[in-house]
Amino acid sequence: MKLFSASQIREIDQATIENEPISSIDLVERAASTCSDWIIEAYDHSVSFHVFCGMGNNGADGLAIARHLALAGYSVQVFAIAHRSSGTSNFTRNIERLAEVKLDVHYVNAKKEMPEVDETAVAIDAILGIGLDKPLRGILKDVVQAIQEGYDHVISIDVPTGLPSDLDSTIKLSECVEATHTLTFQFPKLSFMVAGLGEYTGDVHVMDIGLDEEKIHDIDTPYHLTTGYDVVGIRQDRKAFSHKGDYGHALIAAGHKGMLGAAVLATKACLRSGAGLVTTHIPSMGCDVLQISAPEAMVQLDHSETSITSIPIPKRITAVGIGPGLGREKSSFNALTALLEDVQVPLLIDADALHLMSITDSWSKLPANSVLTPHAGEFHTMTGVEFGDSISRLEAARRWAKDHHCIVLLKGAYSAICDSSGNVYFNGSGHPAMAAGGSGDVLSGLITGLLAQGIAPLKAAILGAWLHGRAGEEVAIDRGEHAVVASDLIDYLS
Numbered sequence: 001m002k003l004f005s006a007s008q009i010r011e012i013d014q015a016t017i018e019n020e021p022i023s024s025i026d027l028v029e030r031a032a033s034t035c036s037d038w039i040i041e042a043y044d045h046s047v048s049f050h051v052f053c054g055m056g057n058n059g060a061d062g063l064a065i066a067r068h069l070a071l072a073g074y075s076v077q078v079f080a081i082a083h084r085s086s087g088t089s090n091f092t093r094n095i096e097r098l099a100e101v102k103l104d105v106h107y108v109n110a111k112k113e114m115p116e117v118d119e120t121a122v123a124i125d126a127i128l129g130i131g132l133d134k135p136l137r138g139i140l141k142d143v144v145q146a147i148q149e150g151y152d153h154v155i156s157i158d159v160p161t162g163l164p165s166d167l168d169s170t171i172k173l174s175e176c177v178e179a180t181h182t183l184t185f186q187f188p189k190l191s192f193m194v195a196g197l198g199e200y201t202g203d204v205h206v207m208d209i210g211l212d213e214e215k216i217h218d219i220d221t222p223y224h225l226t227t228g229y230d231v232v233g234i235r236q237d238r239k240a241f242s243h244k245g246d247y248g249h250a251l252i253a254a255g256h257k258g259m260l261g262a263a264v265l266a267t268k269a270c271l272r273s274g275a276g277l278v279t280t281h282i283p284s285m286g287c288d289v290l291q292i293s294a295p296e297a298m299v300q301l302d303h304s305e306t307s308i309t310s311i312p313i314p315k316r317i318t319a320v321g322i323g324p325g326l327g328r329e330k331s332s333f334n335a336l337t338a339l340l341e342d343v344q345v346p347l348l349i350d351a352d353a354l355h356l357m358s359i360t361d362s363w364s365k366l367p368a369n370s371v372l373t374p375h376a377g378e379f380h381t382m383t384g385v386e387f388g389d390s391i392s393r394l395e396a397a398r399r400w401a402k403d404h405h406c407i408v409l410l411k412g413a414y415s416a417i418c419d420s421s422g423n424v425y426f427n428g429s430g431h432p433a434m435a436a437g438g439s440g441d442v443l444s445g446l447i448t449g450l451l452a453q454g455i456a457p458l459k460a461a462i463l464g465a466w467l468h469g470r471a472g473e474e475v476a477i478d479r480g481e482h483a484v485v486a487s488d489l490i491d492y493l494s
């Protein structure tokens with residue numbers, strides 16, 4: 001799915017109005033109906049809705065939603081926030097239409113005019129959407145604060161009020177509604193994808209409001225969000241008369257004394273990827289551990305008992321993944337450097353291998369189209385980008401992927417997969433339950449296995465991240481989000 005900036009969304013709205021054709025007021029009505037249908041499905045009549053509306057089109061959505069909810073028999077109160085002297089025509093027309101359901105509108109000019117809140121009240125935040133053009137001040141800031149203080153449950157329409165929609169916004173986040181649910185129109189907004197901003201949305205629900213498909217197709221954007229639909233067909237169905245040799249042979253180089261578990265996790269995930277054969281190169285002390293825990297894999301033992309010191313590449317290997325639990329010894333760095341010179345097949349580099357390459361500044365040796373899978377800390381070591389700044393981190397990952405002709409998979413919520421053309425594919429699956437040690441080892445084994453089957457690096461990274469996230473979502477449901485460990489993810493790979 002493509003993701004667009006606020007100005008591109010306006011262009012698509014406008015094209016819909018002209019080409020369908022549909023009037024702007026009817027488009028607001030359509031948007032509001034999709035939201036009120038969702039709300040009616042999700043809430044019974046024991047709740048009462050306090051609908052807070054700005055004076056632009058986001059507010060017009062709110063007024064129309066209030067009308068629909070009143071028609072459906074809910075208790076509804078409507079509040080218009082007087083942040084400017086007059087409303088848009090869609091706002092004004094929807095104020096008039098409240099008379100159809102005998103709803104009054106209360107204008108809020110000061111915080112003291114905010115309603116009393118009881119435990120049944122749910123706030124609907126339709127104050128500002130993609131039109132936010134400066135930080136909230138005055139009455140808007142006061143109202144957002146009052147919503148934060150007063151309501152446990154908030155449904156934001158399109159965008160939580162105060163949250164910039166774009167990644168390059170110059171608006172500094174100050175006050176912002178922290179939503180329980182965000183019902184967003186047609187596309188998640190770019191800011192929802194990054195840490196520090198995405199936290200404000202709560203659960204995101206994308207409302208299809210029938211915007212112009214042709215325009216959506218025609219407008220270029222570097223940003224994409226992977227959905228289940230996007231990964232269909234990346235991995236081919238198994239052929240009736242095929243054998244293991246048809247599905248590639250992966251080599252995993254992983255493990256170090258005290259970190260052999262990482263090699264086991266990567267190996268088992270690689271086996272579950274569909275790869276025909278998996279060989280794991282480990283320090284010799286790991287032989288029994290690996291053979292017992294992953295009997296389907298072949299083991300290639302290093303001369304060293306405790307660390308990896310040289311990595312012969314067996315014949316007919318079709319992809320190599322190196323890094324999980326590798327350790328940071330000089331001898332392992334030498335093995336890595338030699339591997340970089342020898343390797344003729346797709347390569348994935350993770351964890352300690354990223355660290356070793358960073359501290360020795362060996363990036364010029366990186367084969368083109370390699371897949372790198374850093375978490376924020378590893379990416380910091382690679383580039384010096386500060387931990388806290390997720391937008392700069394994303395930009396740096398885009399630049400890095402371009403400069404080094406590789407794929408950078410920046411791990412986190414909505415992992416960002418950056419390619420050498422400047423595109424970003426945010427991963428749309430996943431669960432906070434996955435934020436635990438070993439989860440990354442599973443991902444690197446899985447992607448190595450996909451590469452081994454001949455899937456192109458970008459697609460292997462996109463599919464691997466998607467499958468990994470889906471496993472996390474499913475295991476979190478079955479086990480409970482606190483009890484998930486990385487081995488569980490392997491069991492849930494499909």
Ligand SMILES: NC(=O)C1=CN([C@@H]2O[C@H](COP(=O)(O)OP(=O)(O)OC[C@H]3O[C@@H](n4cnc5c(N)ncnc54)[C@H](O)[C@@H]3O)[C@@H](O)[C@H]2O)[C@@H](O)CC1
Nearest residue numbers: 013028031056057058128129130131132133134135136158
């Ligand atoms: N254009 C369309 O046809 C559609 C628009 N829709 C809704 O319209 C929204 C966009 O509407 P608008 O462009 O009217 O923008 P908003 O309703 O988000 O904002 C209204 C206006 O508030 C003012 N404003 C912004 N930030 C402010 C601040 N910090 N302090 C004071 N005033 C501020 C600006 O003048 C802005 O245009 C979308 O988010 C969506 O909810 C939907 O109904 C779908 C169709």
Ligand SMILES: [K+]
Nearest residue numbers: 125128157159
């Ligand atoms: K809003």
